C-alpha cells in the first residue's frame with residue numbers, strides 16, 4: 001500500500017472515530033455553497049417525491065439545485081449511491097464540479113476514500129458518480145438511491161429505459177432536469193403524458209430573479225423567437241422549416257427491419 005493510500009485510510013478511520021456532525025437538510029447544503037435558494041429551488045430541495053421533472057430555462061439554477069440534492073444524499077443519507085447522468089463528458093464534469101464545490105464548502109464533513117475527476121466515495125459508504133451518456137459502464141450500476149439526468153432532453157431514449165430499472169429495488173429518487181429539445185424523446189413524453197407519478201416544476205427565465213428583462217429582450221433580438229422560446233420560455237418547439245412532426249418521424253423508425261446494407265459494406 002502506498003503512503004498516499006495509507007494516509008487516506010487513516011483519515012477515513014479518524015473520521016469514523018469522531019462523533020458525526022448533525023445532519024444538514026438539502027436546503028442547508030445549498031446555503032453552504034453561498035447562495036439562498038429561490039422559492040422553487042427550496043421546494044425541490046425539500047420534496048420527497050420519488051420522481052421529479054424540472055423543466056427550466058437556461059441559467060435558472062437547475063444544476064446548482066440538483067448538485068445540492070446529490071451532495072445531501074451522499075453525505076447525510078449513507079450509504080447512498082448517487083448517479084449524475086449527462087449527455088456529454090463536459091456536462092458530467094460540470095455537474096460533478098458543482099457537487100465538489102459544495103463538498104469543500106461544507107468542510108468535507110466525511111472523509112473521501114476515493115476521489116477522481118468524476119467519482120467520490122466516502123468513508124460513510126456513499127458513492128457519487130458522474131457519467132456521460134456514452135459511458136459503457138453505465139449499465140453496471142444497481143441499487144441507485146438518487147438518479148439525476150441533467151440536460152435530460154438530450155439523453156438518448158434507450159439509455160433512459162436502461163437506467164430506470166436501477167431504481168426498482170432501492171426505491172430511489174429520479175430527477176430529470178432540462179431545457180426542452182423538440183416534441184420528442186422521453187423528456188417530452190414524461191412531461192406531457194407521464195401521468196401523476198411525476199412532480200413537475202416549470203421555471204421560465206422570467207421566473208428567475210437573476211435574469212433581467214433587459215437582457216432577455218436583447219437575447220431574443222439576437223437569437224430569434226424560435227431559440228428564445230426553447231431556451232428561455234421552456235417551450236417544446238418543432239423545427240421552423242420541418243415538413244413532418246417530430247412524433248411522425250419517430251414513429252417511422254423501426255428496430256425490427258434489417259438494414260439493406262450492413263454497416264461494414266458501406267466502408268470505402
Ligand SMILES: Nc1ncnc2c1ncn2[C@@H]1O[C@H](COP(=O)(O)OP(=O)(O)OP(=O)(O)O)[C@@H](O)[C@H]1O
Nearest residue numbers: 035036037038056057058059060061062063064065
Ligand atoms: N439561488 C441562487 N442564488 C444565487 N445564484 C444562483 C442561485 N441558483 C443558481 N445560481 C447561479 O446561477 C448560475 C446558473 O446556475 P446553474 O448552472 O445551476 O443553472 P442551469 O439552469 O443548470 O444552467 P444551464 O442551462 O446553463 O445548464 C450559476 O452561476 C449559479 O451559481
Ligand SMILES: [Mg+2]
Nearest residue numbers: 062063064150
Ligand atoms: Mg445546467
